[in-house]
Structures are given as C-alpha cells and as structure tokens.
Amino acid sequence: MSIEFENPKPIVQMQTMLQSVAENMMRPASREFDECEHSIPWDYVEFMHTAMKAVGGGGGLAPVDDRTNVSTDVKRPPIGYQKLAAQIEMLAWGDVGFYLITPGGGLGAAAVQAAGSPEQKAKFLARFNEDKPTYAAMCMTEAGAGSDTSAIRTRAVLDESTKEWIINGEKIFVTGGDKSFTEYEKLGKGFIVVWASIDPTAGRSGMRAFVVESGTKGVSIVKLEHKLGIRASDTAVISLVDARVPYDNVLGSPTVETNTKGFKGAMATFDATRPLVAASGIGVARAALEFLKEKLKENGVEIRYGLPRNKLTSVERDVIDMDIQLRSAWLMVLKAVWMADNKKPNALESSMSKVRAGDIVTRITQKAVEIMGPLGYSREFLLEKWFRDAKITDIYEGTGQINRLVVARQILGYTGAELR
Amino acid sequence: MYSFEPNEEQQMLIDAMGKYAVNDLRPAAHDAEESRELPKKLIGKGWELGLLQASTPEAYGGFGDRSAVTGALAIEEMAFGDLAGALAVMTPSLFATPILLAGTEAQKQEYLPKIVGGNWSPYTAALIEFNFDFDPNALKTSAKLSDGTYVLNGEKAFVPFAKDAEAIIVYADLDGVTQGFIVPKNSAGLTISAEREKLMGLNALPMYRVKLEDVRLPAENRLGGEAGHDFELILASMRVASASAAVGVAKASFEYAKQYAKERDAFGVKIAQKQAIAFMLAEMITEIESMRLMVWEAAWKLDNGKDDSAIAAYLANTGAADMAMMVTDRGVQILGGHGYIREHPVEMFLRNGRGFAMLVGLAIV
The missing domain is CATH 1.10.540.10 (Acyl-CoA dehydrogenase/oxidase, N-terminal domain)
Structure with a gap:
C-alpha cells in the first residue's frame, strides 16, 4: 500500500459512459419531472434496468450487489464501493431525482443483505435480475420517530395459529415506496422492509425488520409527499392495518434477545450508505459549480487561481472556496468507501463524509444561486433546482446533526448514554 | 488506484x-x-x-x-x-x-x-516581502542581468536563521518571473537586520529582514543556471508543506481541546458531554481530515507530475489555512478563559494557526 490518488481505469470508463447517460437522458428531462411531480420517467427507468442487466449488474445500485461481484475478484484490490460512489455521483450530477429511482433493491435490499439469512437473501434478492425493473424500499421513519428510531411504534405480533406476523402502524418518508409496493404493469414485484417492534418493553432490542411483499393486504399507500426537491423520486406514506406477513419474512432472530442486534443491523446499513448519500449530494453540487463556472466564463469572469487571497475578487474567492469544499468532501467519500472496500471499520469516516457533504453541497448550491443573481433564481436554468435538490443531502439517512453526534461519540469514546 | x-x-x-x-x-x-x-x-x-x-x-x-x-x-x-x-x-x-x-x-x-x-547547519531561503499585498509571483525584489552578472535589489522579510546562514536562496523578480538566486554569506550589499523579527507567533524561530543593495552575483548563482527554473513547482512544494503544517497545528489544537473537554466538569457532567462542545469537536475533526486529504492529493500530484498539481497545491494551502484558523480558534474557545492563558498551548496554536494564510515559503516538501 501507498498513498495514491489515481482514479482506477474501470471507474473512469464507467464515468464516461454514465456521463453520456446523464447528458442525453437525464438533463433534458430534468425540468419536466421536477414540474410534474409523481410522474415516472419510464425511458430512464427501462434504459437503466436494461443497461445494468447487460453489464451483469442487475440489482441496481445497491452496494451489496456490487460488492458481491467484486469480492470474487481476488487479483486486484476491491473497488466495488468506490465504483458505486462514482456511479452515484455521476448519476446525481445528471439528476439526483432520477438517480433515486434507478431500478433495484436500494435500501430495502441493503437491509436484507445486512440482516437477512442466506435463504432470505436468495429468496428476496433474486428478483432484481429479472426482466422488469423492480424496486424495494426501507420503511423506518414514523411521524413520531425520525432520527430517534428507537421511538418506532409500529408493532408486529406473532399469530401462533397461522405462524404469521400481524403488523400495525404508519410509516412516512418512504423513498421509492410507491414503486416498491404499488403493482405497476411495467415493473416487477417489489417489496418494502418495515421496521417494527416485536416487544415494546424491550426498546431497541425488540426492533425487527420485516419484508412485506408488494400487494400485501392491509398495506396501503396513503399519500405521496410534495417536496422541495428530488421530485422525480416518490416519497410515500404507508399504512399497515393488520397486515399479515409470513413468519420467515422477519430479518434476524424472531425472539427478543438481550443485545440490540436487530437495531444494529439497521445501523450497519447506514454505515455503508452514508458515504453514498454524500456522493449523491456531491454530484448535485458539482453540477451547480460547473454551471456557475461556465456562466462566469461566458461573461468574461476569469478565476485567477494562485493569487493571494487579498488580491482576489469576492466572486473569485467564493468559487475557489467552492472548489476546495467540493474536492475535499469528495476525497472524504473516497476514503470512506475505500475503507469499506478494504473491510476496514469506517463508521467514523462514513459519518464524517456525510457531515462534510451535507454542509458543503448546501453551501455551494446556495452560493451559486447567489452569484448568478436573477439567472440563479430563474427556472429557466436548472441551478435553482439543484439548490432545492441538494438540501436533502443534509437531511436524509441521518441529518447533519445526528451525524455530528455519531462523529462526536466516536472521537470521544462515549456511548449514547454518555453523550445524548 | x-x-x-x-x-x-x-x-x-x-x-x-x-x-x-x-x-x-x-x-x-x-x-x-x-x-x-x-x-x-x-x-x-x-x-x-x-x-x-x-x-x-x-x-x-x-x-x-x-x-x-x-x-x-x-x-x-x-x-x-x-x-x-x-x-x-x-x-x-x-x-x-x-x-x-x-x-x-x-x-x-x-x-x-x-x-x-553534516550536522544541521543554517542554510535558508528568502521569499516573503513586507507588503500587505505580498505575492510570490509578483515580487518587488528585483534581479537584473548586467554584463553577465545578476544585480539584486530589494528587501526580504521573515527569513529564518538568516543571521547565521552560510547561504540564502533569495527569490527575486527577473523580467516578470520569480527566480531563485544563491546568495552566499558576506556578499557585498547584503545586510541582515540586527534585530530579529517580532511576530504574533513563531517567536522561537529566529527570523530576520534581509536587505539587498546592488548585490552582484555571477550568472551561475541563478538557480538552474542560465536556463533558470520553473518557480511554479517550487511554490507548489512550499504550499503543500505549509498546508501539511497547518493540518498538524490544527490537530494539536483539536487533540488538546478534546482531552480538556473530557476532563473538565460543568453542571455535573464533562463539558464534552454537552452537544455544544461535542459538535464543535466533531466539526473540527471533520475539517482537519478533509484538508489532510486535500494535502495528500496535492502532494501525490506533485510526485506524479500531474498537470494540475500547482492548482491542487494552491487549493490545499488555501483550504488548510482557513481550516487551521477555524480549528485553532475553537481550540481556545473550548477551553474558555483557560484557553486565553499562556499556560495552555491552545493560544499559541491559535497564533500559529493564523499565520498559514500569509506565511508561504517557510517550509518546503
């Protein structure tokens, strides 16, 4: 090993290919699907599914699939997560709303991968390689339980007579919930992973994830949210009323133990995906910064790199700061996924990359709109959309504040009880 | 890879x-x-x-x-x-x-x-000039070629160990380009200030003003000889060095403040158990880590002769200087009143941290 910063060839090739997808298929439709919220860009969905199957990457952008492919390759150092981060960054550069509806298992499949048995993995994950694009989603958040997932009130009770779980509760903010649960003709049969308590007195150790197949009786999409940004991606409210789920659909042990494995399974999913969420935000910020630089250039504004700070104009200083922020945040993502690829524990680096990205992508897009003046505010360009799209980076899969808490506990060696 | x-x-x-x-x-x-x-x-x-x-x-x-x-x-x-x-x-x-x-x-x-x-001996270099708009690429100290010799005029500031130096590389403007010149001690027209520089920080490091009045140097004393050299590469190497030093100072402040926060009691808990302090520390380490990676990448680009290594070094240096300012300031803040007292090192880290934005040329990788 040695310190190196050469982007591996397979990643460069993949980026070139996806850039063309982004430019030709995503950007031209970006505005339309921002304005027609909840309509589905079928061209993109079907193209991506076919394309991913063609390169043997069926199952979409779930890290688990990519990693499985790569771990069989013993000759080269694994770069599965690095490749995935680069893919996501480039797709989000095209349109982050589209990226979020790239067909595949997403967080739902990631939960199965993290907490499921080999049989469950075989049973639930095979579908993503089939003919039709297929989705899975994670149902964690509730109206009264956001980052504090231990406050989840959805209940799962075992019906001993039928050996079925009966689930009751309401989940919100389910990314891709509609495409995962509603039966569309053009889509394969998906599922949602619902987090529920099998013993409310047991706190976190009573928390389990259940695979709920699309079309399950008693489960309904209550509504689709109207959002500030990422509007091509559906965000569902899902209600479960006496929903019956087969006994074997519980991920992890069906009984309450003293440890908090079930909950830790969910958290492990977040360790793996935080740098990827950071990568998606960075793609949006890069789009904004490149657009800004292009427009400045068109208007004869040159950025004089190399000058002392006090000789730069305000705009130059801003752009240079944005360059620094963007690159340093990307390097943090790269380090976190490189650690994942090399099986090094990366909970700290994952959260740091998310903290950093959440901060800088909002700052960069906000600043770019400011510098562009009326052009920045107009819907004639995508810049204002990227500003709205970027904001979610600091919110979903752990807000910036929660991630600061995770980072702080790690560096201080504190438990959740010691640092609340 | x-x-x-x-x-x-x-x-x-x-x-x-x-x-x-x-x-x-x-x-x-x-x-x-x-x-x-x-x-x-x-x-x-x-x-x-x-x-x-x-x-x-x-x-x-x-x-x-x-x-x-x-x-x-x-x-x-x-x-x-x-x-x-x-x-x-x-x-x-x-x-x-x-x-x-x-x-x-x-x-x-x-x-x-x-x-x-041999043993450590004072060979040094003079880049900084005492102007608010000091720019390594637009120096006021000048070198002019006349009859096969270079004539140097101007004044340099913050030159470490200049008084005892065996020789100094003096950077000067030659026809609009920064070039280095090897100036041996006792050269005619070379004056080292009797007094040491007095700065906000770095007081242990002896630094001097260096005056050059018609200092005549043979042509072979130009760095790189007749053809001269690419100053961009040297400046980038200086910037990477300065940036990595900034990361080190910031880390020093962070570690000290973190330790202090874990020991200091207030309201029945350690102050590190308060989110107000814990979040500051989380942000400090995040900034330090992100700038360290910027420095590493810039250094790697220099080693591998990448086209954009000079810009990478500039961005790393600019970012690391800002980061060091932010982190060392918070280091003092976390210690509160104690941070302001010179018994604790965080006030010195703050004074040292402030310098990185202007002190390029005091180290090189």
Whole structure:
C-alpha cells in the first residue's frame, strides 16, 4: 500500500459512459419531472434496468450487489464501493431525482443483505435480475420517530395459529415506496422492509425488520409527499392495518434477545450508505459549480487561481472556496468507501463524509444561486433546482446533526448514554 | 488506484517523527516560545531523524528520493509537536530542496553533500516581502542581468536563521518571473537586520529582514543556471508543506481541546458531554481530515507530475489555512478563559494557526 490518488481505469470508463447517460437522458428531462411531480420517467427507468442487466449488474445500485461481484475478484484490490460512489455521483450530477429511482433493491435490499439469512437473501434478492425493473424500499421513519428510531411504534405480533406476523402502524418518508409496493404493469414485484417492534418493553432490542411483499393486504399507500426537491423520486406514506406477513419474512432472530442486534443491523446499513448519500449530494453540487463556472466564463469572469487571497475578487474567492469544499468532501467519500472496500471499520469516516457533504453541497448550491443573481433564481436554468435538490443531502439517512453526534461519540469514546 | 495508507517506509518515518514531536518538541514548545530560543540539541535531534537526508539521492550524499507525500506526512507530525521547532529543523530544506528540484548539476554537487552529510547547519531561503499585498509571483525584489552578472535589489522579510546562514536562496523578480538566486554569506550589499523579527507567533524561530543593495552575483548563482527554473513547482512544494503544517497545528489544537473537554466538569457532567462542545469537536475533526486529504492529493500530484498539481497545491494551502484558523480558534474557545492563558498551548496554536494564510515559503516538501 501507498498513498495514491489515481482514479482506477474501470471507474473512469464507467464515468464516461454514465456521463453520456446523464447528458442525453437525464438533463433534458430534468425540468419536466421536477414540474410534474409523481410522474415516472419510464425511458430512464427501462434504459437503466436494461443497461445494468447487460453489464451483469442487475440489482441496481445497491452496494451489496456490487460488492458481491467484486469480492470474487481476488487479483486486484476491491473497488466495488468506490465504483458505486462514482456511479452515484455521476448519476446525481445528471439528476439526483432520477438517480433515486434507478431500478433495484436500494435500501430495502441493503437491509436484507445486512440482516437477512442466506435463504432470505436468495429468496428476496433474486428478483432484481429479472426482466422488469423492480424496486424495494426501507420503511423506518414514523411521524413520531425520525432520527430517534428507537421511538418506532409500529408493532408486529406473532399469530401462533397461522405462524404469521400481524403488523400495525404508519410509516412516512418512504423513498421509492410507491414503486416498491404499488403493482405497476411495467415493473416487477417489489417489496418494502418495515421496521417494527416485536416487544415494546424491550426498546431497541425488540426492533425487527420485516419484508412485506408488494400487494400485501392491509398495506396501503396513503399519500405521496410534495417536496422541495428530488421530485422525480416518490416519497410515500404507508399504512399497515393488520397486515399479515409470513413468519420467515422477519430479518434476524424472531425472539427478543438481550443485545440490540436487530437495531444494529439497521445501523450497519447506514454505515455503508452514508458515504453514498454524500456522493449523491456531491454530484448535485458539482453540477451547480460547473454551471456557475461556465456562466462566469461566458461573461468574461476569469478565476485567477494562485493569487493571494487579498488580491482576489469576492466572486473569485467564493468559487475557489467552492472548489476546495467540493474536492475535499469528495476525497472524504473516497476514503470512506475505500475503507469499506478494504473491510476496514469506517463508521467514523462514513459519518464524517456525510457531515462534510451535507454542509458543503448546501453551501455551494446556495452560493451559486447567489452569484448568478436573477439567472440563479430563474427556472429557466436548472441551478435553482439543484439548490432545492441538494438540501436533502443534509437531511436524509441521518441529518447533519445526528451525524455530528455519531462523529462526536466516536472521537470521544462515549456511548449514547454518555453523550445524548 | 486510490489508497489512503502510507507505505511501510513512510509509516516508520511517521512513527519516528511522531515520537520526536510528542516527546521532544511539544515539551519544549512553551519555554521556547516565551524565551524566543530553541535549544540547539532539540533541532539537532530532529535533523538526525533524516527527512532531508532520506529525500536526497545517494549521488549527493543522501539515501533516497524526494517524495512530497513523505514530506507532507513528516511535516504534519512535527508541526503537531511544535510549529516553530518543526520549521527550524527543516530550514536547511528551504535551501537544499529547490536545488534538488531545479538546480544545475554543479549547484547540486557544491551544496547538497555538505548540507545533508553534516550536522544541521543554517542554510535558508528568502521569499516573503513586507507588503500587505505580498505575492510570490509578483515580487518587488528585483534581479537584473548586467554584463553577465545578476544585480539584486530589494528587501526580504521573515527569513529564518538568516543571521547565521552560510547561504540564502533569495527569490527575486527577473523580467516578470520569480527566480531563485544563491546568495552566499558576506556578499557585498547584503545586510541582515540586527534585530530579529517580532511576530504574533513563531517567536522561537529566529527570523530576520534581509536587505539587498546592488548585490552582484555571477550568472551561475541563478538557480538552474542560465536556463533558470520553473518557480511554479517550487511554490507548489512550499504550499503543500505549509498546508501539511497547518493540518498538524490544527490537530494539536483539536487533540488538546478534546482531552480538556473530557476532563473538565460543568453542571455535573464533562463539558464534552454537552452537544455544544461535542459538535464543535466533531466539526473540527471533520475539517482537519478533509484538508489532510486535500494535502495528500496535492502532494501525490506533485510526485506524479500531474498537470494540475500547482492548482491542487494552491487549493490545499488555501483550504488548510482557513481550516487551521477555524480549528485553532475553537481550540481556545473550548477551553474558555483557560484557553486565553499562556499556560495552555491552545493560544499559541491559535497564533500559529493564523499565520498559514500569509506565511508561504517557510517550509518546503
């Protein structure tokens, strides 16, 4: 090993290919699907599914699939997560709303991968390689339980007579919930992973994830949210009323133990995906910064790199700061996924990359709109959309504040009880 | 391929430098700053660790090749101990590294063996000028070619160890381009200020004004000889060094504040258990880590001759300087009133941290 910063060839090739997808298929439709919220860009969905199957990457952008492919390759150092981060960054550069509806298992499949048995993995994950694009989603958040997932009130009770779980509760903010649960003709049969308590007195150790197949009786999409940004991606409210789920659909042990494995399974999913969420935000910020630089250039504004700070104009200083922020945040993502690829524990680096990205992508897009003046505010360009799209980076899969808490506990060696 | 792991050799150097920083530099830092005096033995011990020697090829008396990445790693470690001490140890590099990078064969043969082969000796360089709009690429000190000799005029500031220096590389403007010139001690027209510079920080590091009045130098004293040299490469190497030192100082402040926050009681808990403090620390380490990676990448680009290495070095330096300011300020803030008292080192880290935005040219990788 040695310190190196050469982007591996397979990643460069993949980026070139996806850039063309982004430019030709995503950007031209970006505005339309921002304005027609909840309509589905079928061209993109079907193209991506076919394309991913063609390169043997069926199952979409779930890290688990990519990693499985790569771990069989013993000759080269694994770069599965690095490749995935680069893919996501480039797709989000095209349109982050589209990226979020790239067909595949997403967080739902990631939960199965993290907490499921080999049989469950075989049973639930095979579908993503089939003919039709297929989705899975994670149902964690509730109206009264956001980052504090231990406050989840959805209940799962075992019906001993039928050996079925009966689930009751309401989940919100389910990314891709509609495409995962509603039966569309053009889509394969998906599922949602619902987090529920099998013993409310047991706190976190009573928390389990259940695979709920699309079309399950008693489960309904209550509504689709109207959002500030990422509007091509559906965000569902899902209600479960006496929903019956087969006994074997519980991920992890069906009984309450003293440890908090079930909950830790969910958290492990977040360790793996935080740098990827950071990568998606960075793609949006890069789009904004490149657009800004292009427009400045068109208007004869040159950025004089190399000058002392006090000789730069305000705009130059801003752009240079944005360059620094963007690159340093990307390097943090790269380090976190490189650690994942090399099986090094990366909970700290994952959260740091998310903290950093959440901060800088909002700052960069906000600043770019400011510098562009009326052009920045107009819907004639995508810049204002990227500003709205970027904001979610600091919110979903752990807000910036929660991630600061995770980072702080790690560096201080504190438990959740010691640092609340 | 990406990789974020130092190689074995680098790790050994990091470990040795880290030990020296913690066991030698840091314990001496407070008194050195107050007395404006670094013990000779302390500098000698750092010199013996052999960063410059390991960066100089055998042909010139060393035992390795220069690597900006290795240099950056070593500087961060030493600056973690004490910035003034670290800069003092590395002062000979200010003279030797540009010669290594851009010197003629004769210049290398003349200077490198005696610098790397012996004890620490004061060879130095003069880049900074005492103007608010000091710009390394637009120097006011001038060099003019006249009858086969270069004539230098101007004034340099913050030149480490200038008083005792055997020779100084003076950077001057030659027809709109910055070029280095080897100025031996006792050159006619060269005046070193009697008084040392008095700065906000770095008081242990002896620095001087250097005046040049019609200093005449033979043509072969131009760095790189007749053809001169690419200053961009040297400046980028200086920026990477400065940036890695900034990371080291910031880390020092962060670690000290973190430790303090874990020990200090308030309202029945440690102050680190308060989110107001814990979040500050989380942001500090996040910034430090992100800028360290910027520095590493810039250093790697320099080592690999990438086209954008100069811009990468500039961005790393600019970002690291801002980061060091933010982190060292918070270091003081976390200690509250105690942070303002000179018994704790965080106020010194703050004073040292402020310098990185303007003090390019005091170190080089």
